[in-house]
Amino acid sequence: MGNLGQRLTLTPFFQGKLKLYQPEKGYRFGIDALLLAHFLKLKPGEKALEVGAGSGIVSLIAALKQPKAKIFALELDPLFLQCLKLNSQLNLLENSLFSLKGNIARNPFRKEVFDVVFSNPPYFKPGCGRQSPDELKNLAKRETRAGLKEFLKAVAGVLKNRGRLYLIFTALRTAELMASLKEVRLEPKVLRFVHSYPGDQARFILVEAVKQAGEETLVLPPLFIYQEKGGPYTTEVREMLKGV
Incomplete structure (x- = not known):
């Protein structure tokens, strides 16, 4: 369909x-x-926003894990918005998951309205990384509409004081991400690096940042996706795939 x-x-x-x-x-x-969805923590009654929700997999998992939260899934592409609406209805989550058309760079929200924001933002700057012939792939993985600093500034604006931001991002831009977060008073509080397998370099970084928080940072043990190069998933990832 x-x-x-x-x-x-x-x-x-x-x-x-x-x-x-x-x-x-x-x-x-x-x-x-999937990694972001399992790193994310929501409490009952919290109001959360996913920026660039795509077809909604992270918001759907979040809504299943915490049905008493209100989750708003922000997306600009009409095809993904269609998927979001269908997926909310199909999984009987219409009372906890709401799709919205919009671009966070043109902030459609009032200031300081969300307890939590989460996102899997584009990893690459324009001109970096391999260009895809598919426009949706380029929008998802390349900064075509807003750079990292612009994105984080918009996020900081909609988060309440002590509100939490959850991100997964490329590990290659860790230093830039940390500096950009602190610039907009989003303090990195929990970090976890993700590796393909033991002995491999970090590929992703999972970040929990808190608005207007102190400077202590907890670095969790690394997360490995595979037991070895070319091998099966680790027990932790297999448990994630089983679901909530």
């Missing part, structure tokens, strides 16, 4: 506990979205 010139496929997830429509071709969610 899909009425915007692109077929959508239905993917069962978490052993069928979650069903997800996403585009048949082009950008489909990866392991980084």
Whole structure:
């Protein structure tokens, strides 16, 4: 199905506990979205925003884990918005997950309205990384609409004092990310580096930052996706794939 010139496929997830429509071709969610969803912590009654939600996999997992939170999934692309609405209905989450069309760089929200913001933002600057012929992939992985500093400034504006930001980002830009967070008074409080397998360099960094917090930072043990190069998933990742 899909009425915007692109077929959508239905993917069962978490052993069928979650069903997800996403585009048949082009950008489909990866392991980084799953890692972010399990790093994210929501409390009952909190108001959360996902920036650049795509088909909604992170927000869907978050809503299943914490059904008493209110989650707003912000997305600009019409095809992904269609997926978001279908996925919210299909998984009976219409009372806790709401899709919104918009761009955080043109901030559609009042100041300091969210307890939590989470995002899997584009990893590459314009001109960096391999260019894809698929425009949705480029939007998802390359800063075409807002740079990192502009993105973080907008996020800081919508977060309440002591509100939390959860990100997964490329480890290659860790120094830039830390400096940019501190510039907008988002203090990195919890960090976890993600490696493909033991002995490999860090590929991603998971970050929890708190608005207007003190300067102590907890660095968690590394997360390994695979037991070895070319090997099976680690026990931790296998447990994530089983679901909530």
